[in-house]
Structures are given as C-alpha cells and as structure tokens.
Amino acid sequence: METSKKVKDLIIPISDYPHMPYWGTLKEAIVQLNVAYDTGHHTVLVFDEAYKLVGMLLQKDILRGLEPKFAQHYEEGVPIAWDDLLKSGGEKQLARPIKEFMSAVTALIDAEDSILKASHIMLQKDAYLLPVMEENKLVGVVRMGDLFHEITNVVLEL
Incomplete structure (x- = not known):
C-alpha cells in the first residue's frame, strides 16, 4: 500500500457533502444531516453569500440548539422528555438560523498535503x-474516519 497518499486522494468533493448558507434554519440542517446520515456525513458546512466557508454545524451544535437553556443547569440531564420540550417552543427554536449555533472552522488543509x-x-x-x-x-473535506482507515491499513501491512 502506498504510504505517501495525499489529502486529495481521500477528499469528499464539496458537492457531495451537506452544506448550506448561514441563514438556513436549524430544522433545514437537521433534514440535511438525516438524509446524509448513511453516507457517514455528520457535519453541515456553512457558507456566506459569496460561498465562502464561515463555519461548520456539528451534531453537538444541533443538540445544543435543541436543548433548552434551563436544562444546561442540570448535571444529570433534562428532567422532562425531549418531545415535551419541542412541543413547548421547539418550533421557534427550529426556525432559528444556523449561524447562531455553528462552530468556527479551526483549521484548513491543502489538497497536496500528506494524510x-x-x-x-x-x-x-x-x-x-x-x-x-x-x-x-x-x-471538499477530509474526514478522520477515512484517514484512520488509510493509516491503519499501512500499519497492518508492516
């Protein structure tokens, strides 16, 4: 197995990855991730009007967006059921823009860089x-799972 693979060898093109504008709603992001779930895509890339990457919406960002503020004060979890929470004000939460919940992009990689x-x-x-x-x-993007698979295959062939 080749040990000098580059990021471009594992890239998932941007067209094949969930992405949406920052003004899209939390509900729209949830729909995108549910549709893409079986492909292993668990993040929504967030763009501005000029199609510049401005953030990423992770699964944990979505769960934080759904969690009511008062529930954050309980160490043992939410004292009532999620479906009850969503019935009482959940629709309003789902209509909020994803820019309120997204995480910052902390690093980029060049396609020519090594895995x-x-x-x-x-x-x-x-x-x-x-x-x-x-x-x-x-x-596009490169995922840790894909890197893990490539690197461990090399290790197993040693």
Whole structure:
C-alpha cells in the first residue's frame, strides 16, 4: 500500500457533502444531516453569500440548539422528555438560523498535503473533519474516519 497518499486522494468533493448558507434554519440542517446520515456525513458546512466557508454545524451544535437553556443547569440531564420540550417552543427554536449555533472552522488543509499532516492537524485541533483547499478555493473535506482507515491499513501491512 502506498504510504505517501495525499489529502486529495481521500477528499469528499464539496458537492457531495451537506452544506448550506448561514441563514438556513436549524430544522433545514437537521433534514440535511438525516438524509446524509448513511453516507457517514455528520457535519453541515456553512457558507456566506459569496460561498465562502464561515463555519461548520456539528451534531453537538444541533443538540445544543435543541436543548433548552434551563436544562444546561442540570448535571444529570433534562428532567422532562425531549418531545415535551419541542412541543413547548421547539418550533421557534427550529426556525432559528444556523449561524447562531455553528462552530468556527479551526483549521484548513491543502489538497497536496500528506494524510499524516491532516491526521496531525486533526489531533491538535480535536477535529473530525478538515476543509480542503486547492489554490485558495474550498474543494471538499477530509474526514478522520477515512484517514484512520488509510493509516491503519499501512500499519497492518508492516
């Protein structure tokens, strides 16, 4: 197995990954992730009007968006059922724009960089996904699971 693979060898093109504008709603993001779930995509990339990446909406961001503010004060969890919470004000929460919940992009990687460099960045930044740039343009993403598979296959062949 080749040990010098580059990020571009594992890239998921931006057209194949869930993405939406920052003004999209939390409900729209949930729909996108539910549709993409079987493909292993668990993040929505968030863009501005100029199609510039401005953030990422992670599963934990969505759960934080759904969780009522008072529930954050309980260490043992929410004292009532989720469906009750969503019935009382949940529709309003689902209509809020994803820019209110998204996480910042903490790192980027170049398509020509090695998969080992991508792995290092992910470990340093505690990221499971890296946006991939080529000639200063976002072309896709690389996921930790895909890097893990490639790296461990090399290790197992030693």
